[in-house]
Amino acid sequence: MGGARSWWGWGDEAGALSGGEADALVGRVAAFFPGQDFADHAPPSPEDLPVAPSRVRVPGSLAHLVSAGVVDRLSHSRGKAFRDVVRNLHGDTAHVVDLVARPGSEREVVDVLDWCGREGIAVVPYGGGSSVVGGVEPRFEGPAVSLDLGRLDRVLEVDEVSRAARIQAGVYGPHLEDRLRPYGLTLRHFPQSFEFSTLGGWLATRAGGHFATLYTHIDDLTESMRVVTPVGVSESRRLPGSGAGPSPDRLFLGSEGTLGVITEAWLRLRERPRWKAGASVAFPDFDGAVAATRAIAQAGLHPANCRLLDSTEALLNAGTPVGGGVLVLGFESAHHPVGGLLDQALGHVREYGGTPLGDAAHSDAAPDGAAAAWRSSFLRMPYQRDVLARRGMIVETFETACTWDRFPALHHAVVSAAREALEWACGGGGVVTCRFTHVYPDGPAPYYGVYAPGRWGSTVAQWDEVKAAVSEALIGAGGGITHHHAVGRDHRPWYDRQRPDPFAAALRGAKAALDPAGILNPGVLVG
Structure with a gap:
């Protein structure tokens, strides 16, 4: 990542189009839409926006993990879809998270979930915040904490014999590849959001990556996962394959933060292409x-x-x-x-x-x-x-x-x-x-x-x-509502129609068993 992240739009401020690039782009587009008013509307200053005070009182033992800063809260309350960007440009401050929590260990993830479960506070896992389907927006009433795992960003182990690595969920794409490069290995998973998204986000949304054929989704590269749920930690066994019942990893892959918080995973690697x-x-x-x-x-x-x-x-x-x-x-x-x-x-x-x-x-x-x-x-x-x-x-x-x-x-x-x-x-x-x-x-x-x-x-x-x-x-016409952008809140009405009713009942049952207080990303995947 090249600099300070934009609170209202994509990426970082250093990567944004220069004035000359923007003028050239507008000129090209204007040829298609000659009657359009292309007047520029600059984003508002976040400090000038009417953001409601936080409704959450943090226990002293967790105070060092959280932020109530206005810019922090605003930037963690929306993803990066067109409608997110435009609402930010308009200064719309509806549905802003109350706090941003940044645990530095799995133990601290457990502590945050325990606290929020006791107090009935919703927890919205953030990943890198690049969701384009309303997946990180607290579009509900009541207090909410955005859970940012950016401090959990290490490659913990590399198994060069099996060509796999144990990686924490908060690592961003470029940082991950930098850590694998000395081994001559690569995950080779490059979604468009690669620079601004995390491993945990890829797993939670079943992200599509570099390969247009064969290994198209992060699922294909996942060996095992470790997930913190409100009722305990789920860790699957490292295996190249298994026929032992439904896959525990498949339960959490694509679960979009509704069943648990992915903290680390073993990923299948490959040698760098020559x-x-x-x-x-x-x-x-x-x-x-x-x-x-x-x-x-x-x-x-x-x-x-x-x-x-x-x-x-x-x-x-x-x-x-x-x-x-x-x-x-x-x-x-x-x-x-x-x-x-x-x-x-x-x-x-x-x-x-x-x-x-x-x-x-x-x-x-x-x-x-x-x-x-x-x-x-x-x-x-x-x-x-x-x-x-x-x-x-x-x-x-x-x-x-x-x-x-x-x-x-x-x-x-x-x-x-x-x-x-x-x-x-x-x-x-x-x-x-x-x-x-x-x-x-x-x-x-x-x-x-x-x-x-x-x-x-x-x-x-x-x-x-x-x-x-x-x-x-x-x-x-028989298509799916999404191939790799996930469901979030924006696709829910059509996802509910796409999935079979018995599966929907099973998903609701899993939600009730793993998140009995209903605090994890309310409104995503299930009611």
Whole structure:
């Protein structure tokens, strides 16, 4: 992390777009929306906002762990979704946590949970605060404490024989990789939020990472976990696999802080890649690009990168004008050259009209222009979103997964629903883009972007209308309400419809057994 974290928006202040970058971005977007008012609305000073006093009295034994500072409380009360950023820009101080607790050991985590359980105080695990689904917001009545495990940030053990490490949950992505680098090992899990999210957050939300195929979620890299619950500590045994009943780790993976607080885990590692090969492939039509992507996903080649950008996404975020889309391919290995795998993949795409852009890179050379431009834009997208949100634009995403046979109907339903909602919520003129973030032999994970002109002061309500319409389309077309962004509070209405009723009853039973006082992240996953 490069400096002081932004209390109202993405990342850190040092990473934000410069004035020149912001002007250039607004200029590009203005070409799409010539009638939009792009007046800048600077964030308010947090010290000037009407934040209610803390309602919580801390026992003396825990006083050294907590903070009641206004900036601390505000920055821990929202995630980093579009609606979070805009509400911060408007100075909305509804639902602010009363305190921020930063335990420095597992024993202190237990002490905080015991205290909050006795007093009936809600505990909202924070992770890195990068939630985009309302997962860290105390959207309920009553006092709340934000639990920040940032002090639990060590790599405790490295098992070089089994290629695994025992890691504390509060470690941020860059710090984790720095600790593994001397061993020549890597977790190789790089979500877009990598720089500003923690291992515990990845586990609690079943985060999607670097690999577009095969090892797509943090689940695939988890060997065992240690979790503090209000009724005791759960620690699973380190095993490469087990058939002994339902997996205890699976109970807590994706539990979003509702069943316990993940304090550490053993993670499967790999050697750092030595060989890389990649190419970008242009297609004259989107259907052919989708078919080529499916062929690669089903060929057993397991590319690390297999991300399809539709023509609008390719133009906006990679600067590449194409008729149907661009497929960004990448292979990597620590053990053998991978140029042959890339050649096989390129053979598949040519059957569907794909044409490689420039020369394929069969080495550690820099990626080609389209791939490099998209990767750079991908990492900067949240900062760009913030610039446009300050100027009354609606810039947000939604993501899903579906089987290949359902994708054409789902894609049509989602794009149609988004455009219709933009028409009546924003007066038309919006742009909808699509890319595949991950692909499986049985289906893709489509990720949609929305760019639309908003009305300053109304953009949250406008986005909520679009989000609701698209979510209905996703569920109606057989997709999931989320592939890797988690459920939080924003997706609850559709998650409740997606999950089977018997499973919902079992989840409520687990919640009652592990958190009898109901203090852990109320409103997430279960009522």
